[in-house]
Amino acid sequence: MKKIVVLAFLFLSVSIVAQKYYTKTGKTQFKASVDAFEPVEATNNSTTAIINTASGDIASLLFVKAFNFRVALMHEHFNENYMDASKYPKATFKGTIIGFNFSEISDTKKYILKGILTIRGVEKEIETFALFSKKENKLLMQASFEVQPASFNIKIPKIVRNKIARTITISLAYEFIEKK
């Protein structure tokens, strides 16, 4: 009897541990470029994200200052004027992949990703499609969605208004590995 209980606990703990996939170096990119002007875009290669493959819950976190720009001045303005990165260092997302079923993913599978995006302390609901596939022992996710700076109380001065797109596209490319 004791043995069975011990075995049952062993299996239980194994299944709980094996349910999580994570990345520390997810790629999050935003594009707010307008044709004919200097591209306004940056990539964050250090996004953390965790998926619970049993429930489809997903949580991610990135540090605003870790966005890489090609131009130093743009980086400075982004952190100080628009994102207020010292006051709001993080942007987070918490949500669910609806109908997520880890075992049915092989080639590319499309799911609806729904959740709350928090930027500058302002929460906004996001709903978009996310594409999942498997490569070797990794779980790959790709998604993109659009946001408006005004939704997060980001004010864009008149002088640069024509050079920054009104709608900003955020795209994600995460390679999850199993959490052991």
Add this chain to the structure above:
Amino acid sequence: MNLSKKNKLVIIIVLVIAFGVGAIYAYVMKAPAKIESKKVDFSGTSDQLLIKILEDPAAWQDKIVVISGKVTSIDDNGILLSASIYCQLKDTTLLKKINPTNDISLKGRIIGYDDLLEELKLDQCIIQ
């Protein structure tokens, strides 16, 4: 070549404007500073840094540090140092050369304390 006074003046003005525009362009379009040349804000062991971070995490954002510690694990993009500091390498091809049993010293930028994984995160790391 004989130039009138007026023409000389025009040439000088054009040159000055061109130089000015060039200087402004160079300032505006300057690339971000490289990690190699940045000033170090802290130097010590990974444990010493963690104590300081936990005291005041906000003060350490974007700071440049040189830390040494034990390699806990290595993945495709970086090294986990002393089980609690994740260092994303600038040049990931160097990861193959790292001996996981040795201590290592790295220069990198602190990006923040990741409370999802409970690790401190560094990027742009270079091996010292």
